[in-house]
Amino acid sequence: MASMQAADTPTPGRIQERLTTQLPLMWFSLAFLAGIVLGSLVSLSIWVWVGLAVIFLLVAIASRIFPLSSFLSPPLSFILQPFTFILFVALFLGAARYQYSVPKFDAFHIAFYNDRDYDLLITGYLVEPPDYRDNYTNLRVEVEKVDTGDGDLPAQGLILVRASPNQTFEYGQRIRLRGKLKTPPENEDFSYRDYLAAQRVHSYMTSAEITVLPGEGGNTFLRGLYAFKQKSFNNIYRLFPDPESSLLAGILLGVDTGLTKELQDAFKNTGTAHIIAISGFNISIIAALFVTFFSRFLGARNGAILAVIGIASYTVLVGGDAAVVRAAIMGTLALFARQIGRRQFALNTLLAVALIMCLWNPLYLWDVGFQLSFFATLGLILYAEPFSNFANRIITKYLPASTGEKTAKLFSEFVLLTLAAQLTTIPIMAYHFQRISLVSFIANPFILPAQPAVMVVGGLAVLLSLAWFPLGQIAAWIAWPFVVYTIRIVELFDRVPHGTIFLGDFSVWFVILFYAALLALTFGWSSFRKWIRSLGQKTGAVGVGSVLVALVIGLLLVWRAAAAIPDGLLHVTFLDVGSADGVLIKTPSGKSILINGGESVTRLSDHLGRRISSFDRKLDWLVVAATEEEQVAALPRVLERYPPDAVLWSGNRQASFSSRILNEYLTLKGIPVIETRKDQALDLGDGATLTVLATGPRGAVLLLEYGNFRTLLPVGMSFEAQEELGYGEEVGPVSVLLLADSGYAASNPEDWVYNLNPELIVLSVSAADQNGMPDEETLEIVKDFELFRTDRNGWIEISTNGAQMWVDVERMMPVEATDVP
Structure with a gap:
């Protein structure tokens, strides 16, 4: 017995081995991300950071050849290991990457011409489809030339242009702008400058005079993709009435500008904004529901594969920009991690993906969408399985085995998955939006069961309408009740008194302390049990469920038709x-x-x-x-x-x-x-x-x-x-x-x-x-x-x-x- 206890006692050597062999990418990625923060706080030359990284790399190699443990006693021998020096290499490389991303506004960068007291003539092309709003249209333009009055000069960089709302534009269109170039504004509450800088936009033009030029720029594939998106967008508004059409445009295409401010606030106040904001929160939840739905008919492995294909198709459908790709990767990671049941693998991969994305653009680290995606996925990885196992144990104590497992499974899918994701995103929401939704834990279980139907049937309606519009209209009638149900439930919970707590300014130190306490409690837990899955459903149950769904759809359609019947007034x-x-x-x-x-x-x-x-x-x-x-x-x-x-x-x-x-x-x-x-x-x-x-x-x-x-x-x-x-x-x-x-x-x-x-x-x-x-x-x-x-x-x-x-x-x-x- 004594020998067994000794074998199970974690020694410094075994702890080090676990850290370096089981979670190496996690620690390396965390060090790199910390380096990005360090680089933003300490402004040193990129070569200073690179030099420090090289020095520590050489020290790591030397300590590998000549182990310091032979010269030092614990705990220094435990701390000063090659892997420790490698972490410092990652830290300094992260700082160097941030410094490299700081733009140099020379005469060849369009931001060099900001805040001049005269008009500029700027030539470029649209790198994204126009973003139509009520009172203006946002255009994102890749600059090619600028004319200050002495002829065209070569220039580069992105600018954001506000145009008239009734002018129409297309991706790749070459345009010439006349107007004053400004530095994006910022104030105590919100920095529009930092928001645009994260997207590599440092210049802003309002009230521009725009002339469309012959020729096209951009990518042929993207031009076709955006044309498909625009056609789909137009058909959504032909298939569905508002506000259902605007909600579907947000869910399916990532275009939520058609929603009224009141309805957008209702989604925010009820903690259901992830339905319309394409984020890791949204895709993680939907991916989990997809795999559950498909697994019942195709098995766990094939269901997961089909769910991944569904996420990839959805990513392409909404345009495939960086934010959506990030969310899709995060959501797919959570799905894959749950399938193989290895939290260590998931944590390694999650942090590695964050490293890769911040290597591409270090400013992602300050992006709210990135933070929500990352922490929502982290919540699913860490807590989905323990929460589900706990619920299963409690429920099966009081219900028969088969009924208890089914009830626990449904409870986990529609309540606990949301809870797991929300647990790790609450501090982010509180810090950025100064509010916490108390009704979100109730509203989400009511809304989430309808979302696969909203996305799948709604998306099918759009695709069918592109082939033959009447066929798409039939599918739209089937999808419509699920969409209107989503809106009505959100509006219902938004009217709950005191359903949202408005916090005001929320210190970043509270965020840090919250995560420190949460992660300490999480990793201090004794053990986690494996994910328990119920395989398949009885054919009879599926049949009855299908009939009930059809009846509900029929009743809602009849209700909608009846509501439209004139009442004689x-x-x-x-x-x-x-x-x-x-x-x-x-x-x-x-x-x-x-x-x-x-x-x-x-x-x-x-x-x-x-x-x-x-x-x-x-x-x-x-x-x-x-x-x-x-x-x-x-x-x-x-x-x-x-x-x-x-x-x-x-x-x-x-x-x-x-x-x-x-x-x-x-x-x-x-x-x-x-x-x-x-x-x-x-x-x-x-x-x-x-x-x-x-x-x-x-x-x-x-x-x-x-x-x-x-x-x-x-x-x-x-x-x-x-x-x-x-x-x-x-x-x-x-x-x-x-x-x-x-x-x-x-x-x-x-x-x-x-x-x-x-x-x-x-x-x-x-x-x-x-x-x-x-x-x-x-x-x-x-x-x-x-x-x-x-x-x-x-x-x-x-x-x-x-x-x-x-x-x-x-x-x-x-x-x-x-x-x-």
Whole structure:
């Protein structure tokens, strides 16, 4: 017994052997990554760091030939081993690599020309597809030449350019830019400069004049790949309504810019943002679900292979950029490590991949996505197996063996895998985002089971639509319930009181202490048991499950169709589109009329997607009642998703850039456009009419009538129109009044409001209006009226049967029914 205990006692020699033979890459990689941090803190010449690395390499070789253990006594003989000196070599090489990555802004680098007080002419080509946003488009340009006024000079480097949102560009397109080049900004809360520097971008141009040049740059393969991605993106918006289409575009293609800020915040607050942010967190969880799903039919090994193929296909589908490749590698590593059941191998490989990626770009170490990917994968490697084994032991104590194992397996897949990944990412989330989601541990188990169907069936719908669109539409109908379920669950948990803790500034020392304590506890644990897998499922269970899934899909589709069936009421919804007007009218028989729409594509598309039938996504009428930029900027792109049968137009078509683009789009598509005239009445059916009370270069004043219900919409009202209408006397009392120009006092005089004597007043304004709207004078005038505001209430929906009206809002309980005078 004594001899056995002696054999099991870890001696310094055995500990050293374990460190150097079982986890060599892990320690070498950690030293290299620490060297990158050291290089960022201590600014020495690259040759100093290389010289130190060479010295320690020679010492390591010498200590191998002449072991120091023969000259030194413990513990020095244990510490001063060849492997210790090799770690110092890695440390100094990491510092040297960081110094090498620091850019040299000479006359051949485009950043040399930053912050000049004159315009530059820059020639280059797009190295990525354009990133379309609501109010601008981001272009990433590889510079070839720069002209400061004395002719073209050779230059290199990447710049970020902001262009007009309604201009279209393609990857590889050669362009010429005119504008001032700036250093990206930074402040105490966020350094846009560091964020772009991690992507090797050190220059920034806003308000650029852009000329497209003949010829192309870039890579032929990438050009084809990005064309495929753009076609897939367009088809997603044809197949699905918003916000489901925008969520799928984020999940399948990595393009999440179509999601409204409110919905993005809901995902963040519930700890489910990994669903739309392509990170190691997302891919690790999905990979685990993939292998479980495929293994049930093909066995563990073939299931893992198919899961890897699925991850690779997904990586190509979303464009295959560096961030996605990083996440795919991390996710695949976690999957592979769990398959072979060797944590040591996984840790070695995980750190080695981190080393390779930081060798390519040392600034990855400060990238939030890289940190989340790394630590989420680390959490799965370290804790997935122990958590699952523990759950299995507890559950099987109280349930029959077969039932207990199945229950434990499901609990592990949908709860414990998430917990394992979140445990190691909590400090990163707290440090970077100053918040911790308490509901994430509950929300994720509800959401994750639907994600394989979202990705697989949704992706299949897109692929089939590229071959034959009707076939893709059928698959989209099957995928849609899973996508809408995801959104509704996120929105439901986002409304849980105190579901998110906002921390404020979070010290990096807390992050370090957390990981130190967690890893000390982890590696101090006595042992880990092997992963227990249940092989296969009974055919009957699979069959019953398939039938249940089909029934649920059918019920949800029927529910969606039923929700779109007209209810016999007239619905007028004032959409929350900022400091502009967007009014959606749904007639008793189901016709859809949109009046203007604001400047936010994401907001308008989201509103329409929630209110227009998925099976008939079009507008019966578009009414352009004002042509200012902020009133119509969203329309050119949204109409591609919700085309109108006809357009009623009021106002100068050349009044703004977006009105010109909109006019060109309508002409190109052959959509009939009717010019408004005074007293023109548009028959909406079912007795509802939309009458043009006044019209002019600025737009139109509209009156919606249905029975005794009257709503006045002065979207394009001018001072001349006010006088023409006798400051409301010619109109008479109305049920609902929309305040003109977001509450601008001159457009809403006291006589106008009191002559109209509305039962209800609606104000459409942004929560942080840059012009300070609404005016205090206007608020004083309407203080005795029932007022609803989009900046406080969100969307405002008024329903009426012509005799009564009901009001429902996004952020307040509905009011009681009101008799229409």
